[in-house]
Amino acid sequence: xxDVTQTPRNRITKTGKRIMLECSQTKGHDRMxxxxxxxxxxxxxxxxxxxxxxxxxxxxxxxxxxxxxxQAKFSLSLESAIPNQTALYFCATSDLPGLAGRDTQYFGxxxxxxxx
Amino acid sequence: xxxxxxxxxxxxxxxxxxxxxxxxxxxxxSQSFFWYRQYSGKSPELIMFIYSNGDKEDGRFTAxxxxxxxxxxxxxxxxxxxxxxxYLCAVYNQGGKLIFGQGTELSVxx
Numbered sequence: 001x002x003d004v005t006q007t008p009r010n011r012i013t014k015t016g017k018r019i020m021l022e023c024s025q026t027k028g029h030d031r032m033x034x035x036x037x038x039x040x041x042x043x044x045x046x047x048x049x050x051x052x053x054x055x056x057x058x059x060x061x062x063x064x065x066x067x068x069x070x071q072a073k074f075s076l077s078l079e080s081a082i083p084n085q086t087a088l089y090f091c092a093t094s095d096l097p098g099l100a101g102r103d104t105q106y107f108g109x110x111x112x113x114x115x116x
Numbered sequence: 117x118x119x120x121x122x123x124x125x126x127x128x129x130x131x132x133x134x135x136x137x138x139x140x141x142x143x144x145x146s147q148s149f150f151w152y153r154q155y156s157g158k159s160p161e162l163i164m165f166i167y168s169n170g171d172k173e174d175g176r177f178t179a180x181x182x183x184x185x186x187x188x189x190x191x192x193x194x195x196x197x198x199x200x201x202x203y204l205c206a207v208y209n210q211g212g213k214l215i216f217g218q219g220t221e222l223s224v225x226x
Contacts, residue, residue, distance in 0.1 A: 020162065040124065042218040043160070058213075090159055100149045102167065105206075105214060107159035 004108035012114045021076045023091030032074040034091040081115040122217035135192040139205030147186045148208040195224045
C-alpha cells in the first residue's frame with residue numbers, strides 16, 4: 001500500500017463549487033503539506049502543518065483552506081472554485097529532523113483538478 | 117529574481133552521455149539541497165540530498181554543491197531513456213521553507 005494517498009485522483013468541477021481534496025499517510029510523519037503544480041511554475045506551497053494543532057499559510061493560500069483532522073489526515077478545501085485553480089495538487093509529508101531544515105518530503109500521487 | 121532557478125529545458129542528451137542539470141538559489145543562508153525526479157503525470161520522488169560543499173555520489177548520480185557560488189548541480193552518468201523526466205531542484209531557505217525550482221525537462225535519446 002502507498003504511504004501517502006490522495007483522493008480523489010481526478011476531479012472536474014464547476015466554478016463556484018466547494019471541493020475538498022483529502023490526504024492520508026501511514027508514514028507516521030508529523031509534518032504535512034499541500035502543493036499545487038502548474039506548467040512552468042514548479043511546485044508552490046499552499047498550506048503546511050507541523051502537527052495537529054499547527055496550521056500555516058504557504059506561498060499561495062488565498063482561496064484555499066485546510067483541516068488537519070488527525071496526524072495522518074490533512075484536507076485541502078477550495079471554498080468557491082475558480083478556473084485558475086485548475087492544477088495538479090500534491091500532498092507531502094516529512095518527519096521532524098534531527099537537524100532543522102533537513103527533512104525529506106515524500107509526495108502522494110497527486111490530484112488533477114479541473115475547474116470549468 | 118526567483119529564489120530557486122533552473123533552466124526549463126528541454127535538455128536533450130544521447131543515451132550513454134552525461135546529463136548535467138543546474139540550479140542556482142538566492143538565499144545565501146540555505147543549508148539543505150534536494151533533487152527530485154518527476155515523470156510526466158506522476159509525483160516527485162527524491163533522488164539525492166546534499167548539505168555540504170563538494171560532491172556526493174550515489175550510483176550514476178552525483179550532486180555537486182558550491183555554497184559560495186550558490187549553485188547546485190546534478191550529474192547523471194551513462195544516461196538512459198528511462199532517465200527522461202523533469203528534475204526539480206529544491207532548497208530549504210533560512211525561513212525553513214522548501215522552495216522548488218520550476219524544473220528542467222531531460223530527454224535521453226536512444
